[in-house]
Amino acid sequence: MKLFIARPMTPAVETRARAEFDVEIRGNTLPMTHEEMLRTLAEFDVVVPTLGDQFSAEVFAKVPETRCKLLANFGVGYNHIDVAAARAAGVEVTNTPGAVTDATADIAMTLLLSTARRAGEGERLVRTGDWQGWHPTQMLGHHVTGKRVGIVGMGRIGQAIAWRCHYGFGMDVAYQSRSPKEVEFPAENILSLKELAAAVDFLVLAVPGGAETRHLIDAEVLEAMNPSAILINIARGEVVDEAALIAALQSGQIAGAGLDVYEFEPAVPQALRGMDNVTLLPHLGTATEEVRTDMGHMALDNVAAFVAGRPLPNPV
Ligand code: NAP
Numbered sequence: 001m002k003l004f005i006a007r008p009m010t011p012a013v014e015t016r017a018r019a020e021f022d023v024e025i026r027g028n029t030l031p032m033t034h035e036e037m038l039r040t041l042a043e044f045d046v047v048v049p050t051l052g053d054q055f056s057a058e059v060f061a062k063v064p065e066t067r068c069k070l071l072a073n074f075g076v077g078y079n080h081i082d083v084a085a086a087r088a089a090g091v092e093v094t095n096t097p098g099a100v101t102d103a104t105a106d107i108a109m110t111l112l113l114s115t116a117r118r119a120g121e122g123e124r125l126v127r128t129g130d131w132q133g134w135h136p137t138q139m140l141g142h143h144v145t146g147k148r149v150g151i152v153g154m155g156r157i158g159q160a161i162a163w164r165c166h167y168g169f170g171m172d173v174a175y176q177s178r179s180p181k182e183v184e185f186p187a188e189n190i191l192s193l194k195e196l197a198a199a200v201d202f203l204v205l206a207v208p209g210g211a212e213t214r215h216l217i218d219a220e221v222l223e224a225m226n227p228s229a230i231l232i233n234i235a236r237g238e239v240v241d242e243a244a245l246i247a248a249l250q251s252g253q254i255a256g257a258g259l260d261v262y263e264f265e266p267a268v269p270q271a272l273r274g275m276d277n278v279t280l281l282p283h284l285g286t287a288t289e290e291v292r293t294d295m296g297h298m299a300l301d302n303v304a305a306f307v308a309g310r311p312l313p314n315p316v
């Protein structure tokens with residue numbers, strides 16, 4: 001059984017992979033090239049791909065003899081893999097749900113607080129040496145405690161964000177999801193996305209990426225938001241029409257945005273980089289040593305199950 005891992009991993013994960021499997025670990029941190037994807041599908045039994053590795057229908061179609069039987073994706077989001085095309089080629093796909101939930105919810109709160117309270121802008125002010133000192137109307141931001149948050153996509157991460165907002169900040173929670181959710185705190189299910197957008201101070205995106213949710217947040221949804229409201233995106237960049245978001249920020253239609261992900265990642269438009277009312281993070285959602293190790297172990301658990309002929313723990 002030959003295993004290919006598409007990026008360097010944490011030491012704990014690399015050590016386990018080398019101990020348990022005949023593995024090639026790619027040293028490059030950039031997404032796999034088209035040629036690398038073709039080679040790994042043809043030469044390895046299992047591939048551990050991740051964000052940016054575009055396993056499209058075209059890639060599967062170009063490999064007549066697919067040796068690979070499993071793509072054990074590192075990450076819960078798998079919108080870079082055409083799952084139907086993989087299945088048609090006899091390739092199963094797994095992901096790493098749960099391991100990422102709390103860390104990603106924490107980053108959502110980081111963005112929410114930083115944007116509302118102008119933390120990035122304030123930090124830049126101190127660093128440039130331009131800070132003139134405290135005064136009663138210095139850098140007034142948006143109050144967070146007790147405000148209303150709207151979660152778009154009330155799944156694992158969406159619920160973890162809602163939990164933090166309710167218990168940590170006494171916020172009212174509203175949400176939109178494909179199905180209603182049972183949670184241990186009050187949470188209003190608002191079926192219309194525009195109504196939800198109009199009803200909240202913070203609109204937080206936690207849906208999966210992919211064709212179904214592409215540009216879910218478009219000019220109309222942004223127009224429905226209050227001029228004092230802030231958009232937070234920890235989901236996938238393509239969920240937001242980035243050009244429409246820039247226009248909404250420039251015209252003052254919304255007050256700010258906190259973004260961990262971008263439509264054409266890692267490209268971030270200069271228009272966004274030039275605005276002080278946006279907080280911009282480089283896709284840090286799961287970026288802690290513990291979480292990346294947990295994710296790696298989860299991916300390897302799927303590989304181990306495949307090798308042993310056991311049911312895959314996390315099929316998608
Ligand atoms: P999840 O548990 O599957 O939750 C996704 C939620 O979105 C579900 O509640 C689902 O509704 C809802 N949903 C799906 N399609 C929708 C639509 N068209 N309209 C409205 N709601 C929709 O997934 P998760 O573990 O929370 O992860 C969510 C996403 O976060 C991942 O797919 C990934 O792209 C992203 N993520 C980002 C980072 C980061 O580093 N920034 C880290 C981890 C994950 P139902 O429950 O009704 O099906």
